Amino acid sequence: MTKPKNQVVAKTFSAAAQIGEAAWNACAGNQNPFVQYAFFNALEGSGSASALAGWHPQHIGLVDAQGSISAIMPAYIKSHSQGEYVFDHAWADAYARAGGNYYPKLQISIPFTPASAPKLLLRPGIPHELANALPDAAASATVQLGCSSAHATFLSKQELEIFTSKGWLERNDQQFHWTNHDYRDFYSFLETLTSRKRKAIRKERREALANGITVVWKTGSEITEADWDTFFEFYQDTGARKWGSPYLNRTFFSMIGESMADHILLMFAMDGERTIAGALNFIGEDTLFGRYWGCNTHVPYLHFELCYYQAIDFAIKQGLGRVEAGAQGGHKLARGYEPITTYSAHYIAHPAFREAIEDYLINEREHVALDQAEMTKYTPFKKLSS
Incomplete structure (x- = not known):
């Protein structure tokens, strides 16, 4: 060469x-x-x-x-x-x-x-x-x-x-990223939006977490093989619907869980003791990267809550400058994610x-x-x- x-x-x-x-x-x-x-x-x-x-x-x-x-x-x-x-x-x-x-x-x-x-x-x-x-x-x-x-x-x-x-x-090409302008919390971010958009996001978050649904964040040693089993089921379902067959196998998740746990954020939506949805994120020096999500129960707006709003919450709390929520998705625009060129x-x-x-x-x-x-x-x- x-x-x-x-x-x-x-x-x-x-x-x-x-x-x-x-x-x-x-x-x-x-x-x-x-x-x-x-x-x-x-x-x-x-x-x-x-x-x-x-x-x-x-x-x-x-x-x-x-x-x-x-x-x-x-x-x-x-x-x-x-x-x-x-x-x-x-x-x-x-x-x-x-x-x-x-x-x-x-x-x-x-x-x-x-x-x-x-x-x-x-x-x-x-x-x-x-x-x-x-x-x-x-x-x-x-x-x-x-x-x-x-x-x-x-x-x-x-x-x-x-x-x-x-x-x-x-x-x-184009993606949609969220930028942290030194927000104190999610509510200070909401204050930068128009009244109509603030109300819409509050409504989505309220409905997503109605009926006692809670969200759990796990990273580092908190993530277990049982968590990966749960998340892999969500990933397989979403992958099968989007691509015909998922790209990543179960072994991949065990390997990153062992070697990259401190760079991983798993979010699970819980209905009591039952896990009904999950989202996988990777933590960079200044960016939270959203990658995969899946669910086994339909809850209105839960996808937006877990993949977009919870990601913003985490980024603000950790002082991260940006959230990249993956490819495509004009629907992210109304939720505070802005168009950028790739x-x-x-x-x-x-x-x-x-x-x-x-x-x-x-x-x-x-x-x-x-x-x-x-x-x-x-x-x-x-x-x-x-």
Whole structure:
């Protein structure tokens, strides 16, 4: 593969375990739970993200002359486009109709995780310019591995600029995030909303927790295997309805429960002694990431309570700056979650197909920007008088 500057060579690794926890986390840091070694090791070690599941690990590392890993880019060879949340099915169809094979492709992402997280992981003390070598290494790997393309998803704006400076194509999408403006409590947040929206949220919370329903938060050592059994039933039901079959297996949850408990927040809705719903969140340095939810009893507004309002409560109490409640969901707008732009970068090996995709993305970015501007007009917050 490529040999970038600073005496490092790009190599691929077929599992996070090949790199090892110490070397991986030295590059990943501890700010974002999804780039931790424990998360990738659970995905791969459980078989949830494996070649058999269509996620063949092919992590790219920059290795120095002493054999130390200076930087990592998490990557997978994909034989499908499931579990990515940046949709390219139309691209695959167009490529096939033109007589080509879109799969395999190289996916630079965190499997099944539509959350902002770094993809250019550098060990402290390494010159920041070394990050520029990783997109080049990925482009080289795309060709050498016989892939049609490479796709780096849910990038920061800063990382996007590194990729696009190397000729990768920019793609934009939209999510809804809640921002903590140093609120004292949930009620001080409500005071920033219009009267009508405040009343609507109070009504939803009141109805969700009517008839004695309570919510329990569990993190760290409070989470047991019995809790994971309960939550997995909820996850399976939701996954089966959304995707046809759940992406993650039961072993994955045991592995993160053992290795990442302090980064996990489980919320359960209780009807007396009976658990009727659950939501799984991951705790970052400054962000609460909502991931999965499920229930076995229909209660009006319970989904909003457990996934959105309880998340805001927790973030305020813990002094976290943001809640990311997952992909899509315009219904989050009325509940204080604001539209933000998400970014991805795409390397298309075939010149003609690249040109067609580039034209498509120009139009798509314009549409996303217009949609976000329109959405912003309808946020529930009080408008400042001029």
